[in-house]
Structures are given as C-alpha cells and as structure tokens.
Amino acid sequence: MTELCGIPLAGPVLNGSGTFDAIAARHAFGDAVLERFPFHAFVSKTITLAAREGNPPPRLWETPAGLINSIGLPNKGLEGFLGLDLPELAELPVPLIVSVMGFSLDELATLVRRTGERDEVALIELNVSCPNVETGLVMGADPAETARAVERVRPLTDRPLIVKLTPNANDPAAVARAAEQAGADAVSLINTLKGMALAPRTARPWLGGTTGGVSGPAVRAIALEQVRSVTTVVAIPVIGMGGIATGGHAADFLSAGATCVAVGTENFRDPAAGLRIAAELGEPAAV
Amino acid sequence: MKVADEPRTLAPPRRRTAHVTAVERLGAYHLVRALDSGGPQDPQPGQFYMLSTDERWGGGADERPYLPRAFSHARAREGELSFLFEVVGPGTARLAELRAGEGLALVGPLGLGWRPPREGTRPVLVGGGIGTAPLLCWQDELGPEATLLLGFRSAAHAEAASLFVGRPEVATDDGSAGRQALVTDLLREQLDADPVATVFACGPPVMLEAVRLLCAEFAVPAQLALESGMACGFGACFGCVVPTKEGYIRLCVDGPVLDGERLESALLGGAGH
Ligand SMILES: Cc1cc2nc3c(=O)[nH]c(=O)nc-3n(C[C@H](O)[C@H](O)[C@H](O)COP(=O)(O)OP(=O)(O)OC[C@H]3O[C@@H](n4cnc5c(N)ncnc54)[C@H](O)[C@@H]3O)c2cc1C
Ligand SMILES: Cc1cc2nc3c(=O)[nH]c(=O)nc-3n(C[C@H](O)[C@H](O)[C@H](O)COP(=O)(O)O)c2cc1C
Ligand code: FES
Numbered sequence: 010m011t012e013l014c015g016i017p018l019a020g021p022v023l024n025g026s027g028t029f030d031a032i033a034a035r036h037a038f039g040d041a042v043l044e045r046f047p048f049h050a051f052v053s054k055t056i057t058l059a060a061r062e063g064n065p066p067p068r069l070w071e072t073p074a075g076l077i078n079s080i081g082l083p084n085k086g087l088e089g090f091l092g093l094d095l096p097e098l099a100e101l102p103v104p105l106i107v108s109v110m111g112f113s114l115d116e117l118a119t120l121v122r123r124t125g126e127r128d129e130v131a132l133i134e135l136n137v138s139c140p141n142v143e144t145g146l147v148m149g150a151d152p153a154e155t156a157r158a159v160e161r162v163r164p165l166t167d168r169p170l171i172v173k174l175t176p177n178a179n180d181p182a183a184v185a186r187a188a189e190q191a192g193a194d195a196v197s198l199i200n201t202l203k204g205m206a207l208a209p210r211t212a213r214p215w216l217g218g219t220t221g222g223v224s225g226p227a228v229r230a231i232a233l234e235q236v237r238s239v240t241t242v243v244a245i246p247v248i249g250m251g252g253i254a255t256g257g258h259a260a261d262f263l264s265a266g267a268t269c270v271a272v273g274t275e276n277f278r279d280p281a282a283g284l285r286i287a288a289e290l291g292e293p294a295a296v
Numbered sequence: 297m298k299v300a301d302e303p304r305t306l307a308p309p310r311r312r313t314a315h316v317t318a319v320e321r322l323g324a325y326h327l328v329r330a331l332d333s334g335g336p337q338d339p340q341p342g343q344f345y346m347l348s349t350d351e352r353w354g355g356g357a358d359e360r361p362y363l364p365r366a367f368s369h370a371r372a373r374e375g376e377l378s379f380l381f382e383v384v385g386p387g388t389a390r391l392a393e394l395r396a397g398e399g400l401a402l403v404g405p406l407g408l409g410w411r412p413p414r415e416g417t418r419p420v421l422v423g424g425g426i427g428t429a430p431l432l433c434w435q436d437e438l439g440p441e442a443t444l445l446l447g448f449r450s451a452a453h454a455e456a457a458s459l460f461v462g463r464p465e466v467a468t469d470d471g472s473a474g475r476q477a478l479v480t481d482l483l484r485e486q487l488d489a490d491p492v493a494t495v496f497a498c499g500p501p502v503m504l505e506a507v508r509l510l511c512a513e514f515a516v517p518a519q520l521a522l523e524s525g526m527a528c529g530f531g532a533c534f535g536c537v538v539p540t541k542e543g544y545i546r547l548c549v550d551g552p553v554l555d556g557e558r559l560e561s562a563l564l565g566g567a568g569h
Contacts, residue, residue, distance in 0.1 A: 033531025033549050037406055038309035045309070054534075062544055066564070069525045069535040073359030076527060080534045083544065225362065278348070278364055278526035280403060281310030 011049065013246055014169035014194040016104055016131050020049040020292035021263065022283050025224075025250050025273030026108040026134060026173070027054045027080065032097050034280060035077025043102060052271070053094070055108040055136045056124075058116045060086035065217035070206040072269045075227030075252070077204045078273055079218030082110065087120055094128055103295040104131035106171065114161045114232050128276030133168050135159070135193075138175030138200035148201075149175040152187035159191035170195035171248065176228075176235055177203050185239040185247075197205055197248035197271065198239060199232045225274040226252040233265055240266025256284070256289020263290075303340040303409035303553075307530070311364075313350055313376065313399040319392070319494030322380070323455030325426065327370070329378045330400045337375055341434040342409025342521055342553045344368045346529040347379065350399030356386030364403065365391070366526045368430035368498075368552075370459070377402075380429040380456060407528045407552050410434050413494035414517050418443060421505055421522045422483055424499020425449065428456050430521050431498060435460055443486060445495075447479025447503065480506040487514045495556075497521070504562035511556055522547055524564060528549055538564050 011021040024047070030222075031051055034042045036058050061085030070077040085093060098105050105122045111117025117135070124130050137149035137158060148154045149172075159172060170190040176199040185196045201222020208215040232251020242248050249267030253259050254275040262270045275282040284294055314330035321327075339345075346364035354362055365387040370380040383392050394400065406483035410430075413419040417440040421431045430447055435442055444464035448454040451472035456462050465473030467482055475482075480503065487493060491514050497507040498521035524547045527533040537544035539549070540558045545551070556562070 027534070028532060030531045030534075033546070034309065036304075036549060037307055037530040039304070039306040042309040047309075049412075063534060063537065066537055066539075067525055067535065069527050069533070071360055074354065074362050076363065078527075078535060083534055113314065154308075171509075226364055276529075277533055279311035280530060280532075284310070 011269060013050065014132060016050075016169065016269050018049040018104065018269070019279040019295050020287050020290070021269040021292070022270055022287045023046055023050050023106070023248060023271040024052050024245045024276060024283060025271040026052045026136065028273040029276045030054065031101055032094060038280065042280070043100070044296065046160045047281055048103060048272070049287070049295045050104045050106055050131070051098070052106040052134060053083055053098065053108050055110045056087060056090045056120070057110050057112070058083060058119055060084065062090055062293065067215060067217055070221065072204070072206070072223060072227055073140070075225030076224055077206055077216065077221040077223050078201065079216035079221035081218055087123055091123065091127070092200060095127060099129040105129055106134050108136050110136040114158060117158060117270060118162055118165055121162040122165045124295050125168045130168060132171055133166065134171040134173050134197060135162070136173050136200075138173050143179040149179040149184065152183045155184050156187040156191040159188050159193050163192035171197050171198055171241065173193040174198040174199045174239070176231060181235050182238045182242045187245050189243045189245050193245060195246040195248060196239060196243065197250065199228065199235050199251040202228055202231065224252070226254055228252050229258060233261055236262055236267055237265040245290050253286065256286050259286050259290055297322065302343060302410055302411050304407070305336050305339050305343065305405050307404050307406055308335060311403050314402055316394050316396055316398045316400050317376065318396055319394050322459070323452040324450070325380055325382050325453070325456055327378055327380050327392055328391060328400065328557050329376055332375055332377050335402070336405065337372070339369055339372050339405035340409035341437055342368065342430050343405035343468060344529070344552060345377070345379070345402045345404030346526070347391065347399045347405065349394060350401050353390065353401070356390055358386065361387035361390060363527050364401070364529070366529055368521070369405070370432045371436065372433060379521045380426065380432070380459070382426040403529060405549050408550065410496055410519055410553050413438070417492050417494045418490060420445065420486055420493045420495045422479055422485070422495060422497040422499070423447070424479055424503040425453060427499030427503070427521070429498070431496065432459055434496060444484060445479050445482040447482070447499070448473065479503065480510060483510055487516060491516060495519070497559040501563045508559060508562050519553050520556050520559070520562055521553045522551055522562065522564065
C-alpha cells in the first residue's frame with residue numbers, strides 16, 4: 010500500500026503522462042486491459058485549454074536505448090476532455106491524475122479550476138516542463154516562475170497538486186523547493202531532455218517540430234541523480250521517472266527517496282510493463 | 297476475438313514470446329515463421345504486429361534497435377504467423393538473424409485491417425515490393441476471384457510472387473521478371489478492362505499516391521495500407537500520425553488501412569518504424 014498526498018494507492022507504479030492512452034488501449038486490447046490494469050494510478054496525457062493538432066510528422070526518432078519525441082501535445086482541449094474522455098477514464102479501476110498545461114497563468118487557472126471540480130479527478134499534475142512548447146520551458150525552468158504558477162492555482166482547488174519538473178533547468182532542486190513553498194503537494198520528474206536528430210541524407214532536422222525530448226534508458230542515470238537531488242531538499246512526495254524498464258530500476262528510484270515511480274517509454278515496448286515492474290518490486294497488481 | 301463490424305481482432309495486453317520455427321531467404325526478402333500459442337488465431341488481414349527479439353534486441357548499427365518494429369503478418373495459419381520483410385536497418389537486420397528455436401517477442405494483432413470489397417465489385421490487389429506482404433492473407437481470404445497485380449524492382453524481389461496462389465501478374469522496373477512496367481500501368485489496363493472493382497493496395501508512398509489518383513479517376517474505391525514511424529502500435533505515443541482530410545490520425549489506431557478518399561495525398565514523409 011502506498012499513499013500519495015493522502016490518496017491510497019494499491020502500489021507505487023504510475024505511468025508517465027503521454028506514454029499510455031487508456032482509451033486507445035481499450036480499443037486494441039479490449040476490457041482485458043482494465044481487468045489487469047498496468048498502473049496503480051493513471052496519469053492522463055497533458056491537456057491544454059484549446060484543442061491542439063500537435064506537431065507535423067515525423068514525430069519520432071530512435072536513439073541508442075531511447076527515443077526523441079516531438080509530439081507537440083495533441084489533445085481535444087479542456088471541453089473535449091471533460092465531455093468525451095473523462096467519462097471513459099472514470100471507468101478505470103485506479104485513481105485518475107489529470108495533467109494540464111497552460112500557455113498563460115489564466116489558462117492554467119481555468120484548467121485547474123474546471124478539472125478540480127470533477128469527482129472523477131483525484132489529483133492534478135501541472136506540466137510546466139514540456140520542452141516542446143516555449144512557455145513550458147520558461148515556466149518550469151525558473152523557480153520564481155514556477156512559484157507564481159503554483160501560487161495562482163493553489164487556491165482554486167482542493168485537489169492535491171503535483172508539479173512536473175523539467176530536467177532542462179539549471180537547478181531542478183531549486184525549482185522543486187520553490188514549488189513546495191508555493192503550495193505544491195508533490196513533484197514529479199523527469200520530463201524529457203531537449204534533443205534533436207538530423208535526417209540521414211539531407212542533414213536537415215528530422216523531426217517535424219525541429220527539436221524534441223529524449224526519453225528511455227538513455228536518460229535513466231540523469232533522472233536518478235535529479236530525483237535524488239530533489240528528494241534531499243523537499244519534504245513533499247516525489248514521483249520519480251526516466252528510463253525505468255525493470256523492477257530493479259524502479260527500486261533505485263525508490264531508494265533515492267521517491268514515493269512513487271512512473272513508467273514511460275517502456276510502455277511502448279510492452280503494454281504490460283507496469284504490471285511486470287510492480288511484480289518485480291514485490292507489489293500487488295493494481296486490480 | 298473479433299469486434300463486430302470492424303476488421304480488428306483484439307490483442308492480448310502484453311508482450312509475449314512466439315517461437316521461431318523457420319527463417320527463410322526468399323530472393324531479396326526474408327520470411328520468419330513463428331508459433332504464437334499465446335495470441336489469437338484469427339488476426340485480420342491488414343492488421344500488424346510490433347516485433348522484437350527476446351535476446352539481443354539492441355547493440356546493432358547506431359546502438360539500435362531499441363523500439364519494436366511494425367510488420368503486417370503475411371499469413372496466420374493454425375497459430376503459425378509468418379512475416380515477410382526486407383532488411384533496411386538494424387531492426388530488420390536482427391530479425392533476419394533469427395534462428396529456429398529463438399524467441400520472437402510480439403504485441404498484436406493491432407490496428408484495423410482490410411474491409412470487404414464493395415458489393416458486386418471485383419477485388420483488385422496491388423502490391424509494390426515488400427508491400428505485397430499484407431496481400432497474401434487477404435488473397436487467401438478473398439479466394440480466386442481476386443485479381444493480383446504485383447510490382448518489384450527486380451527478379452530477386454519478384455520471388456515473393458511465388459507465395460501467392462495462382463499466377464499473379466508481375467511487373468519489374470528492369471524487366472528481369474514479368475513485364476518491364478510499373479504496377480500502376482497494370483492497374484490502369486485492369487481498370488480500363490473492368491472498372492467495376494475495389495482496389496486494395498500496399499507499397500511505397502509514390503506507388504500508393506499513383507493508385508489513389510488512378511482510383512479517383514475511375515471512381516473506384518481504394519483501400520490503402522500506409523506506413524509511418526511507430527513507437528508503440530497501440531495508440532500510446534501519438535507518434536505515428538498521418539495527415540488526412542479530417543486532420544492528423546494515429547495510423548496504428550485508425551489504420552494502417554485507410555480509404556483513399558480520406559487522404560489529400562499518400563505521399564507521407566518519415567516512413568519506417
Ligand atoms: C503497419 C506497418 C506494417 C509494416 N509491415 C511490414 C512488412 O510486412 N514487411 C516489411 O519489411 N516492413 C514492414 N513495415 C516497415 C517496417 O516497420 C520497417 O521496415 C522497419 O521498422 C525498419 O526498421 P529497421 O531498424 O530495420 O530500419 P531503420 O533504421 O529504422 O530505418 C527505416 C527507416 O526509418 C527511418 N529511420 C532511420 N533511422 C531512424 C531512427 N534512428 N529513428 C527513426 N527513424 C529512422 C528512415 O526513414 C529509414 O529509411 C511495416 C510498417 C508499418 C507501419
Ligand atoms: C511520446 C511521449 C509523449 C509524452 N507526452 C507527455 C505529456 O503529454 N506530458 C508530460 O508531462 N510528459 C510527457 N512525456 C514525458 C514522460 O511522461 C516522461 O516524463 C519521460 O518520458 C521520462 O520517462 P521515460 O524515460 O520512462 O519515458 C512524454 C514522453 C514521451 C516519450
Ligand atoms: S505508434 Fe504509438 S500512437 Fe501509433
């Protein structure tokens with residue numbers, strides 16, 4: 010049994026936002042995916058106020074033991090999410106964490122207020138760290154900016170707020186401490202590291218979005234160090250992620266002081282990665 | 297298990313191991329057969345699997361592969377899946393090294409396959425190069441009624457034609473097997489002779505675009521099996537989107553088979569896994 014900001018979870022294994030679509034998984038796998046759900050809590054893909062198409066393809070580039078993605082936050086927007094996706098996500102057998110990103114503090118405030126009103130939503134994650142969108146980098150890279158964002162939305166909901174930190178900051182631990190002081194209930198890290206690839210023949214940027222975010226085993230050592238540096242300076246729970254592919258990797262993040270771990274890119278290789286990692290940790294399945 | 301009205305058989309929600317029974321060379325291509333006792337026996341023609349290997353998936357050229365790779369099943373018979381592929385990079389190079397007895401890791405079947413031909417029309421199957429793979433099981437299902445038009449670079453590639461039942465019409469770029477022509481030349485002749493058809497096509501983007509335009513010209517429905525780079529194959533990453541008239545769609549969720557009418561163009565960049 011794990012507790013995250015007062016919410017009881019059957020275990021500590023979450024998914025990284027944007028790395029598992031429970032609704033699409035149900036189309037491919039049927040209700041079998043709900044009967045043995047791979048995570049102890051489910052984190053939605055980041056939603057924004059307005060609907061977004063996302064970046065032009067190609068959106069993926071494989072690196073040694075990793076991936077660069079330039080997805081660009083495609084989503085149905087707040088209204089689309091509340092009307093279409095939330096009723097389906099409410100059928101999941103685990104608590105729901107909704108990830109939100111605002112391009113301004115007003116947008117962020119609307120997103121937090123509206124999602125926080127819904128009973129189906131257990132926690133809210135503030136994505137201030139997406140490297141694909143300029144404002145994301147600015148907000149999460151700077152302790153004062155992060156604090157301003159948290160202070161603005163903290164009074165708008167009684168749901169626990171998780172701040173997702175970017176590794177593309179000079180001092181992620183300083184940003185974590187600023188978030189805690191401004192009223193965040195937890196922090197999660199790492200998001201993807203900024204990276205790029207050139208197309209083999211033309212030597213022009215391969216990704217439609219020019220740059221992208223690196224994830225997977227390639228970033229695990231960096232993530233572990235950042236998680237440890239954050240857990241040593243904050244008292245609130247930390248959700249650790251970055252390249253976790255086995256129970257052993259997850260145990261390292263827990264040993265570094267994380268309360269929960271999240272599985273990201275490994276889900277792409279095995280839709281049951283969360284179940285396997287929980288079992289290797291000696292934790293029960295979610296259901 | 298098949299979902300009603302959709303050419304989609306559901307996949308078990310986990311990566312599993314199929315046991316390689318044979319790996320054969322077929323001219324320029326490779327054919328891997330594997331016993332998939334943990335998966336459904338009835339994948340729909342045109343669906344696909346995400347493949348990797350139990351051992352040594354990684355450490356090839358550029359220290360890749362890392363992600364699994366998408367492949368249409370060429371056939372599925374009594375639990376044995378076969379995959380026909382061309383070596384183009386580190387993932388396919390590793391698959392070509394598989395030996396009988398090794399483990400082929402897979403997730404699938406995934407995506408939506410071919411839909412039946414429009415009532416009262418003759419199915420015309422058009423394959424270009426390795427794009428012939430998903431037409432094999434589709435011909436098996438449609439039976440001798442279907443017309444087969446296949447295009448290849450050379451005689452070595454055209455050996456794949458021997459996998460089909462009957463005698464498909466073959467064109468090669470260099471005339472080393474069949475006629476020296478483009479497969480779309482064969483399609484034009486076929487539609488001139490009998491325009492009451494439904495076309496099913498898979499091949500390189502230039503070929504698919506030519507097929508799409510030709511079918512529009514003859515007002516014939518076209519189903520096109522497209523490719524795009526995929527990381528997951530089950531809708532998780534949003535990496536495989538292709539532009540359509542309705543905006544971007546995830547090819548692994550809504551495809552890989554799409555109606556030609558949904559596309560502005562079949563010329564998509566960034567194909568691969
Ligand atoms: C639904 C579907 C079904 C398919 N069915 C078949 C089939 O039946 N048979 C078959 O042979 N093939 C099939 N393919 C294509 C197959 O998935 C690719 O050939 C395979 O992924 C190539 O992997 P690789 O590692 O050998 O080559 P890669 O090195 O990955 O190169 C393949 C292409 O990917 C791009 N690329 C190169 N490097 C990278 C990189 N680092 N990151 C991202 N992209 C890169 C380039 O465009 C390159 O030409 C299918 C694809 C899809 C989407
Ligand atoms: C394809 C892809 C899409 C992602 N989308 C989001 C997102 O929408 N919001 C977010 O906060 N993080 C997103 N992430 C970051 C992951 O949640 C995670 O922080 C990161 O990938 C590191 O973990 P991993 O190495 O285990 O993947 C995405 C990552 C990938 C690979
Ligand atoms: S391949 Fe991941 S969403 Fe299609």
